[in-house]
Amino acid sequence: MTQWVALSDRATPLDGAAGLSLLSKASLVLEFELPLQGSTILLDFKSDDAWPRTLSIFVDEAAGVVVLHRQAERLLRHSLPGPLGLPSVGVARISFSWDAPNKSWTLALDLPGQGEGRSTRGRNPMPLMMDDILQICAGSDRARRHKSVLWFGVTEGSTLPERAPWIGLTTPIETAGGPCAAGNLRPGDLLLTESGDYACLRSLRRMDLPSRGSFSPVMLRAPYFGVETDILVSSDQLIALSGDEVEYLFWDETVLTEARHVTDGRAAMMDLRRAVTACISLDIGPPQLIRADDCRLLTHNHLRGFGQATGQGTGQATGWDAATLPHKVIMGYETIPLLDMLGRTGRRTAA
DSSP states (O other): OEEEEEETOOOOOOOGGGGGGSEEEEEEEEEEEEEESSSSSEEEEEOOSSSSSEEEEEEETTTEEEEEEEEETEEEEEEEESSSOOOOOOEEEEEEEETTTTEEEEEEOOOOTTOOOOEEEOOOOOEEEEHHHHHHHHTTEEEETTEEEEEEEEESSOOOOOOOOEEEEEEEEEEETTTEEEOOOOTTTTBBBBSSEEEEEEEEEEEEEEGGGGGGOOEETTTTTTSSOOOETTTEEEEEESSHHHHHHHHEEEEEEEEEOOOOOOOOEOOOOOSSSEEEEEEOOSOEEEEETTTEEOOOOOTTOOOSSOOOTSOOOOOOOOGGGOBBBBBBBHHHHHHHHHHTOOOOOOO
16 A cells, blocks of 8 residues: 655654665655746755755746756756646645656646646656655755645655545544543444444554645534534545434435535634644444544445545545445535534534
8 A cells, every 4th residue: 555655844754664765666746825926946955965966846837847856967857848727726736756667757737626637757767865855844954845835745656645534643432431532542442333332443544644735634623513522534534414404405314424515614624733644544344433522423444445436546535335334425515505504503413
């Protein structure tokens, strides 16, 4: 499974980087906020050691995207020609992948959640040193980043790590022994499910993930969702909504929706306080709703993956295997009128 090996604003390598000193096959992924004003240097790293090295990423609406990479006397220019057609607002993502053993590279520009972007390919890239990547991530005096850069990271391989809906480590999960912080759970623990029965925790996946741009998490606020505790979840985490309003609109007492669809600036909001979040994904087999304070969250089956629709690994949830889910999933356009009804009645039920 592809893993992040380094992330911006973190000076130390992640677990997936154990033993790595030279990245011969990897991808550098960077998200930035729009709009940009003219030609912009998003990242710029220069080392003037005995073996000089440079890595710079430029963006210009007319000229395109350019990755400038130098090692000693060799200088490479990887280009995605413009015009880019960037919108006036939103988030854009640059992905530069290189495979030195197979002598190939790919440079892509995407707008997360807005369909396919553009890409170009070439031959004969150079590998990058892990130490250089960590200096860029740590913001050393050899590295500069533009204010529009939301986050960046490096992953082994040519694709983003597969998304797994996650919850924050301090989220109180109801177990057979009472509430337990998600970060303290262990395989074999019994978790309280929607039916009132207990399910055995088969596995858990601890992750360090970007927390800005298309990876921004959602804070579900108390007392709207949790009675006493704010609950941090990924934007694609499925949560349960129940009540008379739900049954009126959907002919079912309970529906599921992604956390990002309930952000209203009051009961739930995007949490942009940190660049990297330590989080966890829980697997109890077929997805079921478990209790976190007074909120119900859907678990994730690590073997089956999140969904069956195309687009996995792009940073946006795109579909689910509906046959494995306990309730209907409603989309954003369906969630909005439900939130309006819940707001008019002065109460919001997520349990």
